[in-house]
Amino acid sequence: MDKNTVIGFLLIGAIIVAFTFLNRPTQEQLAQQQRMRDSLQQVERQKAALEAERSANGGSGESSEIKQQNSVADFFAVGQVLASDSVTASPDSLDVIQPTGEELVTLENEKLRVTLSTLGGRIHSVQLKGEKRYNGDSLILFEGDEARFNLELFNRNSVRLSTEDQLFTPIVTADGKSVVMRLGSSPERHVDLVYTLPENEFMLDFDIRVVGMKASLHSESLTNLRINWEQKIRQQENGRQFENRFARLNYRYVGQDAQKMSDSKNDRKELTEPIKWFAFKDQFFSTVIIAEKPFSNTILSSQPHVTGEYIKSYKAETWVPVTVDPQRDELTASFNYYFGPNHFYTLKSYDKEISDSSQKLYLEELVDLGYRWLSWINKYFTIPVFNYFLKFNWGMGLIIFIMTLIIKLIILPLTYKSFKSSAKMRVLRPQIKEIEEKYPGQDKEMMLKRQQATMDLYSKAGASPMSGCFPMLLQMPILLAFFFFFPSAIELRHQSFLWASDLSTFDSLIHWDANIPLISKFLGNHISLFCLLMTIVNVFYTKYNMAATDTGQAQMPGMKSMPILMSVMMFFFLNSYPAGLNYYYFLSTLFTIGFTLLFKQLLNEEKLLAQLEANKRKPKKQSGFMARLAEAQKMQEKQARERAKEAAKRNYRR
Known part of the structure; x- marks a missing residue:
């Protein structure tokens, strides 16, 4: 080993030691990680205790309600942490807002009837007015358990809050166009899911607001919120097999063309690049989720159903970027739902006011108009x-x-x-028959002569x-x-x-x-x-x-x-x-x-x-193609004659 090699290894070792030293966690970070581990262990012990209590009570609803209250309390308890992190409120000391049971609230305009549920604060059902199924029933995109929405948040103690299991408090605005589904411990500390339905629109505005929790949320939840959206696609048309061909999960990368997933088999995509929207598409209707800021790290799944009342099941797991307002101590994430027809001009109209082509939605690509060179x-x-x-x-x-x-x-x-x-x-045709009579038979020489004579006839006649x-x-x-x-x-x-x-x-x-x-x-x-x-x-x-x-x-x-x-x-x-x-x-x-x-x-x-x-x-000059074809036929005829002569010579020698 020479001197230069030894010096190189020593330098590499020095860099590794320095990098390890500079990137070691501080005492505060180590203490924070320990608190998170302790908190997770405490939550797991509480879950085990609640499950044991539920089993002891014979699976009664009382234990489930206690579990929900404790889960919400555990999550919002960190919101009472003082700026010094030296005092933490007990979950039992919080006044957690809890409605008495599931309620349904309706938003309605000329085109849509959207029903919201206080259980999970989610969309319970969507009906398209003026549209019918093939059997004459009202056209409902989904209802009840046919769709699932879940928002996940983590506090600084790594306590997870899943909204689909929680009961929200509905707050309807005076004009009746918006509904706020609120989950929280106080008016100063809560999670709001805000739904707004404009007049005469298929587009529903949706905002997630996390208020008074900036200091108590995990760093991961300060940048992105994790959401899940699942939906079963009903059979809406008479021809099930044909409808199934046009029911696809579509998505669009930022600044790129829309993509399609398989319509005939199970398909799963893990998308690392940002996407602007994804669509749960039927033949003529779609549920499209459109991000104000592009979704990241998205997993999409599609599963066809051969029989039954559903033709497809779609799933989406994604991260939604948040906007932090430090003055109001509020985190927001905004996007839109499109519940409507796959009508070319209706979908295209959402880009009318957008001049920047990179910001356009291009929702009209949901309408399958054939291959790109044909569409x-x-x-x-x-x-x-x-x-x-x-x-x-x-x-x-x-x-x-x-x-x-x-x-x-x-x-x-x-x-x-x-x-x-x-x-x-x-x-x-009569002249072609004369050529066939002149050169009968199926041997190669006669066939070549027929072809040559036929091409000469076509060429001279035009x-x-x-x-x-x-x-x-x-x-x-x-x-x-x-x-x-x-x-x-x-x-x-x-x-x-x-x-x-x-x-x-x-x-x-x-x-x-x-x-x-x-x-x-x-x-x-x-x-x-x-x-x-x-x-x-x-x-x-x-x-x-x-x-x-x-x-x-x-x-x-x-x-x-x-x-x-x-x-x-x-x-x-x-x-x-x-x-x-x-x-x-x-x-x-x-x-x-x-x-x-x-x-x-x-x-x-x-x-x-x-x-x-x-x-x-008339003297006629052959086109390039016809000349080359004629020349090729002459060459074939010449080669055939030469092969025939060679064969005759071999037979003579024998």
Whole structure:
């Protein structure tokens, strides 16, 4: 070991010794830690004594009440500590405010009815006015034990206070818009949970205020408050399996896009980065908890329910940053509850007054409009046009009809281009058959010659098998955008049209209760008439289109029946989707058939063939793609000939 290495080890050792010396706890800190350990031991002894007393009393309610009073008294007792920490009041000497039993207090506006419970000071139930469940009952997001709220505080003796077990005293403001749920030992020392419901709003303001406890709270509670929120999601719509797909726990990081948890399996996320909000989302309604200051160290859990009255269970454990007011000796933490519909413009309206994009909520991301590269079609076209027609109070069936027609008119040039490309292939069919007769057989050399001759024909005539595919591909984003729009459009909810009583869910022509193997798995226990009509029309159009675009070329076995099979498979896939979506696909196919028949009348195939024949006589430069394709085919043909010669030579030598 050289001299430099020895010096390095000595320096490292000196740094470690100095760091340990400088960071050792002071005598006051050691004494404080000992007091905390003694306090925790005392609390545990009290709990054991109370449990023993409860067992001796046969589990009577009297012991539970004594336990609650002592818990509150133990927590607030530290509030009587003098500034010198030399005197501590006994829990028995405090006048703890205790209501006689659980009471319910209601806050109400034009949109919400929020019931609060003095047990835990929590929200007992939330009802959305003007909304109904699929069975006609009032739409209640949760009630009673279906939701749980708990706030945890620690005093300097590390005594924990869980609010969910405590009875609060309700204080209703004179205007009836706010309710204060108070827990405390005196007017100067208490914990307030303040609920305020503005007029005509889905947003409920919520404040936590810890008054007169700054000197007695544990340092951890002076910076962050720990809260738990749990909720079971009721089945609100007719199609349980379909509703389950859109019920997700969503959350949004500060300055980032919203994230989604799994909708089909148990999921758990431990988030170390700050989040602005998390949402317990159903298909059409959500409970969103929005932080004034971002939540930290959040744990989110989601659990689906296969059967029963609930479709999901959500849990959130998080820390809420507090604001300390030293002059008033008050700690506050503020956030909001959103109890309302997943309506795009309603959610977007909460960012109207916010100019700083980093502070915006972007709650509209709760509305599932498809993949990010696709959602812009719905955001900037589908939704604005759809809402424009809603102003006229027309029936939903008529609005979907008009929107489908508008879409078809917009893409009409692409549709015509695709039809014309198919017509070119169709009028060249006799010449394709001549090529097949000239180069018969399935050996590689003949197949290459057929391909080469066919490509030469298309190139000279100005036709291309691919030219009809590109217009169809350009239409796909619009078809996919509508596929995501209709299941998320709350405007369709409980809107009837013809035999469909609710366009936001499936229409049931035939339904049954028994579980039929395979059929029930893929179709559910019903058959949708709109889906059936869409499938029949689509099969008809597919067969017609296949006949119209048949070039006469030989195809692989089974390829002809594949498009029809895919159309039938769509019936099993879409049978449980909203009737509004299947109605749109039904109309879209009908319009396509109508325009195809119109194009057939307008396009003279004899003139088209004459034009193609004229193109053959013109010197034509091949496109880069066609030239490369032709060159590749020539190379394949040359290689095939060389391989055939080599094989012939080997056979001759033998």
